[in-house]
Amino acid sequence: MADIVLIHGTWTGAWLWKPVRDILRTAGHNVFTPSFTGMGDRIHLADLDANLDVHINDIQKLIEYEMLDDVILAAHSYGGLVLTEIAARMPQRVSGAVYLNAALPEAGECMMDMQSPERRADVLGACDTECGGRFLPKRFLLKTGLEDAEQEAAILGRTSDHPVKSLLQPVSxxxxxxxxxxxxxxxxxxxxxxxxxxxxxxxxxxQTDWVATEFDTFHFPMLTLPRETADLIQAQATGAG
Known part of the structure; x- marks a missing residue:
């Protein structure tokens, strides 16, 4: 049994990982799916305007208070920045890192630095005009790849605007x-x-110490390929991958 923390990305929450979480728990792993402050089931804290440090602390404190060691971190999209900082802050506790369509930053970069100039201008402009300069509108969510209209509607109905401060703060x-x-x-x-x-x-x-693999899907493989995603994470937990 392994300790696994699944880290979500922009506009979503812990709920995004449910299909993968359920598979991993059935396999006997100890799986945590926290929501960032102001996101998902913690949307009631949106007025805090959380920055990247707050989201890093969300995960760091989970690891500390659950007394997790030898933990596998799997991150999606923006969550890659959080994973990178956690691995640097807690080097003795992190044994595996899975970047799933996730940002892999260099020091001094923020999430907005990783966007094309056109997309950056679009989303930040909408942040100002639609959300008072505090949030990125959820309408910019990338394509889910889900073919079932009801399933996609259930996903989109749980997305939320994302606190912009977290996307403008650079990683160290x-x-x-x-x-x-x-x-x-x-x-x-x-x-x-x-x-x-x-x-x-x-x-x-x-790199000689990385594995790079490709899924034939869109931005959210935990939704479109939950079994394959769970198997890949489990392989890191067991040392088979």
Missing amino acids: ADRAKLAHVRRKVHVIGSRGHSGRFARDHEWAAA
Whole structure:
């Protein structure tokens, strides 16, 4: 049995990971799916305007108070920034890192730095005009890839505007701080990924201590390929991947 923490990304919450969480728990693993402050089941805290440090602390305090060691972290999208900082802050506790269509930052970068100039201008402009400069509107969520209309509606109905401060604060750690993590995987969905995520994937593939793999899906493999996603995370937990 392994301790696994699943970290969500922009506009979502812990609920995003439910299909994968259920598979991993059935397999006997100890799985945590926290929501960031102001997101998901913690949307009632949205007025706190959480920044990246707050979201990092959400995960760090979970690990500390649950007394987790030898933990596997799996992050999606924006959650990759949080994973990178946690691995740097808690090097003795993190044994595996799975970046699932996730940001793999260099020191000094924020999530908005990883967007194209056009997308950055669009989302920040909408932040100002639609959300008072505090949140990024959830309408910018990337394509889910779900074919069932009811299922997609259930997903979209739980998304929420994302606190912009968390996306504008740069990380202090970077990918070099992951050297101590024994098992590292970068996964990219081959359909509709961003150019930056593709470059991060190429970087991971060129490293001798990383595994780079590709899923034939869109941005949310935990929804479209839950079994494959769970198997990949479990492989890191068991040392098989």
